[in-house]
Amino acid sequence: MSGEPVLTVSKAAKFFGRKLVFKNVSCEVARGEILLLAGRNGAGKSTLMKIMAGLGRPSAGTVTLGVEPEKTAYLGHATFIYPGLTATANLRFWAGMYGLDITDEDLAAVLERVGLTRAAEEKAGGFSRGMAQRLNLARVFLVNPDLVFLDEPGTGLDSRSMAMMRNEIVSFRDRGTAVVWISHHVHEDSILADTVLAIGNRKVEYYGPASGYEPEAPSC
């Protein structure tokens, strides 16, 4: 982690109508840093991430990107795939939307990386949840982002796909990509993170090194 932050949030607040979701949220994310957003359901983690990614506007405060918008990618629980298109056609479409010139070799390499080589010409509508999310991950790999937003990417994945997802998140960091990550499994995933920002009671409850964060015991 070094240099200028790739993302700076300063005193952000969000209202939905008259309902306050959170206020006074500030944080920075540097290259090669994994920031884990923690908090209970409905605390506003996804809302904060959408604001960070430019998919929503803060009611107050500012969000500053230190990288080009072309070098950011968002991966949520929705897979962004078109079920009627093949895996290859999906990736070609997204590459076009990012203005990337990709070759057949690029496509083959990225599909191999996520283990979808055999399914390259199959329609994505027939994919399992895990395969669909891996195709979504391939979309992110194509972009080769400097900053990636992951909103519960492990939702619905089996343990094998989840392990692969965790490995890829760590490899993002190793390549210098900044990661902002919302996870259902805070106990396990805070070990991989560098920094944790926990939201609760409409404010920041914790912001600091992941090693110093003590998540609440998961409720049954």
Next chain:
Amino acid sequence: MLKRAALIAAKDLRLAVGGGQGPVQAVLLGLILIFLFSLSKPLGGTISAQAAGAIFWLASAFCLVLVFNDLFSIEEAEGARFGILSSPAQTHSVWIGKGAAGFCLLVVSQLVFFPAVVAFLGQSVNGPSWLFFVSLFGGDIGLCVLGALLGALSQGQTARESLLSVIVFPLLLPVLLAGITLFAAAFSGEGVDAAMDWVGLIFAFDALFAGAGLFLFPFVYGAED
């Protein structure tokens, strides 16, 4: 922007044609309308050119609602709208792409409607054929420019079909009125000179709706849920 709009249009056409249900439903609805109205024709009689034009454009307007509902629902299945919004693509490229795809599907539907108007309503183009094609082009541009804007407005709404219909029809009235008048002149061959004012009007509304779409679409499509 145009390159990305072409990508979106190509993808939408591929999915719409591949899926098949949306365009087929739109064509069938239009055909049923034309056939039902043909039953109001007296036995052995003919229907007026004005009425035939009205039926054609009414079928086109209903078809439009189904086409744009179908096109905008493509992005909702797996949340791809967020993917597009988080990409560097300009939001306007979605409006142009959806509009272009809708235009193609509408024209294909009208290629089916027109023979039905000839067969069931007993019409033919007795006026200048250029007037028929200019009216069709101008009317379709107006329908699609507005359809692409309002399709985005109704996305994510549980009452999307009714919302789109309720909003779209009053706004389409000027274009529909112009289209009906111009088709009446094209079918009957009468009042062609007087109809020229309507040609100007239809393109003026196209320009007005295009301006509104250009300005409003990013707000409508990028609105938070």
